[in-house]
Amino acid sequence: MSGLSRYLIRGKALPIKQTVETHPDPSETSKSSGFLKTYEPYCMVTYARPSIVFTHGKGSYLYDLENRKYLDFTAGIAVSAIGHADEEYAELLRDQGLKTIHTSNLYYNEWTGPLSKLLVERTTGSLDGGMRGAARVFVGNSGSEANEGALKFARKYAKKRYGFDTEKVEYVSFHRSFHGRTFGSLSATPTEKYQKPFGPMVPGFKYATFNDIESVNALVTEKTCAVIVEPIQGEGGVYPATYEFLASLRAKCDEVDALLIFDEIQSGLSRTGRIWGHEAITPSDSVDPSSSIVQPDMITIAKALGGGFPIGAIMVTEKVAQAITVGDHGTTFGGNPLASRLAHYVVDKITAPDFLDAIKKKSELFRAGLSQIQEKYPSVVTEIRGTGLMWGIEVKTDPTPIVDAARHRGLLVITAGTNTLRIVPPLVIKEEEILDGLAILDSSIASVHA
Numbered sequence: 444m445s446g447l448s449r450y451l452i453r454g455k456a457l458p459i460k461q462t463v464e465t466h467p468d469p470s471e472t473s474k475s476s477g478f479l480k481t482y483e484p485y486c487m488v489t490y491a492r493p494s495i496v497f498t499h500g501k502g503s504y505l506y507d508l509e510n511r512k513y514l515d516f517t518a519g520i521a522v523s524a525i526g527h528a529d530e531e532y533a534e535l536l537r538d539q540g541l542k543t544i545h546t547s548n549l550y551y552n553e554w555t556g557p558l559s560k561l562l563v564e565r566t567t568g569s570l571d572g573g574m575r576g577a578a579r580v581f582v583g584n585s586g587s588e589a590n591e592g593a594l595k596f597a598r599k600y601a602k603k604r605y606g607f608d609t610e611k612v613e614y615v616s617f618h619r620s621f622h623g624r625t626f627g628s629l630s631a632t633p634t635e636k637y638q639k640p641f642g643p644m645v646p647g648f649k650y651a652t653f654n655d656i657e658s659v660n661a662l663v664t665e666k667t668c669a670v671i672v673e674p675i676q677g678e679g680g681v682y683p684a685t686y687e688f689l690a691s692l693r694a695k696c697d698e699v700d701a702l703l704i705f706d707e708i709q710s711g712l713s714r715t716g717r718i719w720g721h722e723a724i725t726p727s728d729s730v731d732p733s734s735s736i737v738q739p740d741m742i743t744i745a746k747a748l749g750g751g752f753p754i755g756a757i758m759v760t761e762k763v764a765q766a767i768t769v770g771d772h773g774t775t776f777g778g779n780p781l782a783s784r785l786a787h788y789v790v791d792k793i794t795a796p797d798f799l800d801a802i803k804k805k806s807e808l809f810r811a812g813l814s815q816i817q818e819k820y821p822s823v824v825t826e827i828r829g830t831g832l833m834w835g836i837e838v839k840t841d842p843t844p845i846v847d848a849a850r851h852r853g854l855l856v857i858t859a860g861t862n863t864l865r866i867v868p869p870l871v872i873k874e875e876e877i878l879d880g881l882a883i884l885d886s887s888i889a890s891v892h893a
């Protein structure tokens with residue numbers, strides 16, 4: 444038993460020490476400011492970001508141009524699953540770079556197949572019971588692109604069954620969801636600030652309310668070809684679906700012959716301590732929860748998949764795969780041997796049973812530490828949501844000052860939705876690091892709300 448776990452078992456308070464500001468924003472005359480003055484004018488401005496420049500990392504830490512160390516509770520938005528600068532990963536990058544990094548999908552390569560096989564086998568072999576029908580994988584380059592493909596596959600599936608002029612072309616997605624920034628995925632993401640500058644959206648999308656089956660029953664009809672949902676909404680504020688909601692969605696989709704797509708881009712690949720986020724959504728009253736896990740027809744995957752190297756994927760059941768034929772969909776870069784080999788390494792590592800068990804332990808540390816923080820600041824923290832290594836801390840006021848205060852103390856956290864702090868660290872984070880980060884978070888809340 445590790446040193447920290449004993450606190451959890453004995454129900455003692457976690458040892459949280461106060462921290463001070465050690466990482467102020469770089470001054471006007473700093474290296475970072477000079478760097479940004481030189482290059483910022485050439486970069487399109489689509490993000491508001493602090494004036495620090497990261498140069499390298501190791502494990503759960505990042506270093507900036509001022510050579511200051513940051514504990515990374517963001518993992519590049521739930522991406523860097525195996526942490527920064529993993530030695531073996533770097534070796535594979537070099538080795539594959541000296542072989543070939545790209546041959547296109549006009550030819551087979553040595554790695555797309557093994558990656559697809561590994562994803563399917565780890566999924567169908569999972570004791571947690573998710574997507575038992577997983578059969579085939581299409582490998583692309585990003586999350587948005589994975590969702591585009593899944594949405595296209597759903598229309599093709601409907602057209603194959605009901606003819607090319609079928610009216611069964613509608614989609615249902617959910618308020619507060621996030622599916623990406625390309626036109627199809629953006630059309631599935633009903634957040635006004637994302638959609639409004641770019642209208643009109645792709646026709647055929649209807650938006651229901653997450654965890655509200657009444658709203659689903661009103662919108663999912665014979666015209667619906669697919670429902671797309673995040674088992675745990677990430678960008679929207681870390682909101683897990685209820686089991687009853689996912690189960691009702693499945694039943695409604697079956698009733699009207701619509702496909703159910705789980706967007707596991709953020710919640711998937713061991714983030715919850717299970718391979719897939721939907722495996723963490725269990726019925727409360729079942730003896731063996733894994734026997735009743737809600738089953739999707741497709742899963743979209745990205746973020747953690749490449750451990751930082753861009754890659755996305757769509758995993759489908761055989762019945763969906765049978766609706767897609769040669770020429771239906773494609774990608775130039777998708778499934779390239781470099782990305783696929785790196786993803787194979789990452790997936791093999793993070794879906795191993797011991798690795799998943801370790802995440803479950805770290806989850807308990809977060810659960811205990813965050814509840815402790817909530818108890819300490821009841822007028823600031825209104826709710827803690829999440830599981831595994833995916834946590835949302837809802838606060839009463841704008842969370843940005845807390846994000847800044849944490850960064851000034853050497854901790855990177857991000858926000859989600861409008862009023863939530865989000866923690867999605869590398870999956871390899873150590874228990875001691877979690878405790879250090881919680882201490883900084885505690886001090887940061889104290890400093891903002893003194």
Ligand SMILES: *Cc1c(COP(=O)(O)O)cnc(C)c1O
Pocket residue numbers: 585586587588590621622623624673677678706707708709710745746
């Ligand atoms: C990040 C994210 C996406 C978009 O992925 P990109 O790689 O940025 O295109 C889609 N869905 C969910 C749930 C995400 O978290």
